[in-house]
Amino acid sequence: MELLARLCALWALLLCAGGGGDAAPAETQPPVTNLSVSVENLCTVIWTWNPPEGANPNCSLWYFSHFGNKQDKKIAPETHRSKEVALNERICLQVGSQCSTNESDNPSILVEKCISPPEGDPESAVTELQCVWHNLSYMKCTWLPGRNASPDTNYTLYYCFDQHNVQVMVKDNAGKIRPSFHIVPLTSRVQPDPPHIKRLFFQHGELYMLGKNPQNFTSTCLSYQVEVNNSQTETLYTLSVEEPICNHSEFEGNLEGTVCFRVPGVLHDTLNTVRMRVKTNKLCYEDDKLWSNWSPAMSIGKKTNPTLYITMLLIIPIIVAGAIIVLLLYLKRLKIIIFPPIPDPGKIFKEMFGDQNDDTLHWKKYDIYEKQIKEETDSVVLIENLKRTSQ
Structure with a gap:
């Protein structure tokens, strides 16, 4: 029936177009009626309307609608339209009717219905x-x-x-x-969990890494980044890949659910620390900006002897301290040899002519007393000898 109605409408339009200059112009359709708007869930806005009153029964009605900014136009036979929109601003829908899918073919006037933003400052x-x-x-x-x-x-x-x-x-x-x-x-703003490194090994002079994707993700939907830190050269090597780059058939065991990477240019006779992270790609998701956190690091290669390292940490400070002490003693002795101490003239003159303490005076008096006693004794002896001679 709908197809028959469309054919009738098309036949009517052809009759009007072939009627020559005396044909009446195409009739403009009346507007839709009872346009209303409602909100479901939190942000689903639904507009509904009724067909126009007094429409030509031979017209197969189509409805064209667009929002207030004349974007997102749509032409459809349904009498409703819905849109998910953040209701932080006023949003309006304009709806018109016509007898064909060509918007310029005598459409009706537009009817508009708006929904206001929430109340509040x-x-x-x-x-x-x-x-x-x-x-x-x-x-x-x-x-x-x-x-x-x-x-x-x-x-x-x-x-x-x-x-x-x-x-x-x-x-x-x-x-x-x-x-x-x-x-x-x-499909946007997705951040995966960190992946997991299962095994590291060298084969044919190259480093191989076996890892496991985070749960809920497949390899086709992820991009990878592998970081290798070499302890001897202190270089940081980063490998960015869109998918695993080695063949699982090269290795033994069940590797289902395992991703494999071949990392060239890694020195196998030194200690290498490896970690990896992932992000979603645009093959499965809308954005590819949010990297996961880095996986726990795993090391491979020769490690330095911790006993030797600790011994060096203990010996070096002792050697340095001993060298400093010897140097200080040597410098002090060298200073005395090069710059001997100069006597203080003031001290010498002070001892000779300066004030003397009680102890000094006591010893000097004692010396004078001894001298006086000795002289008197000698004098007495001489007197006695003279007297005996005279007798």
Whole structure:
């Protein structure tokens, strides 16, 4: 029946076009009626309308609609349209009707219906609302308080899953701030967990690494980065690859679920520390910016002797301290030889002519007394001898 109606409408248009100059112009369609708008979940806006009244029964109605910015145009026979949109601003839909899919073919006037943003001070709404999928297992959302929000505001996050997105709203229970909305596609802002290194080994002079992808991801949806740090040369080598680059058939054992990398240019006779990380690629996801954290590091190669290292740490400070002591003693002795001490003239004159203490005076008096006694004794002896002679 619908096909028959379209054929009739097309036949009517052809009759009008072939009627010559006397034919009446094509009739303009009346507008749609009862256009209304509603919101489901958190951010799903639904517009519905009824067919125009008094429409030509021979017209197969089509409806064209677009938003207020004249973007996202759509022409369809359905009398409804829905869109997921963050309701932080006013959004309007304009709808018209016509008898064909050509928008310029005598369309009706447009009917518009808008939905207003949530009530409240726009400066109180949270800002920089962002959500990240962690390993496709849980979502973490962060935001900053609004400029006019109270410091003691308690925020609550609401979310709703649909087929392609997660709808998020943040507000407070007291209703003092304006709600803020955000839509997160399920294929964007995905950060995998770190991968796991299972084994490192050298073969044919090259380093091979066997690893395991994080859960919920396959190799085709990941990009890889391998980092090798050589302890002897202190060089950091980074290898970025889009997919594993060695053949599993080269190795023994069950390697199901294992990724393999061949890292050239690695010295096998030194200690090498290896770690890896991953990110999603655009083959499976919308963005490729969020790297996972680095995996736990694994080392391969010859390690330095820890006993020798500790011994050197103990001996070197002792040798340095002994050398410093010997040097100080040598410098002191050398200073005495080169610059001998000069006597203090003042001290010499002070001892000769200066004030003397009690002990010095005592000894000097004692010396004088001894001299006096000796002289008197000698004198007495001489007198006695003279007397005896005279007699």
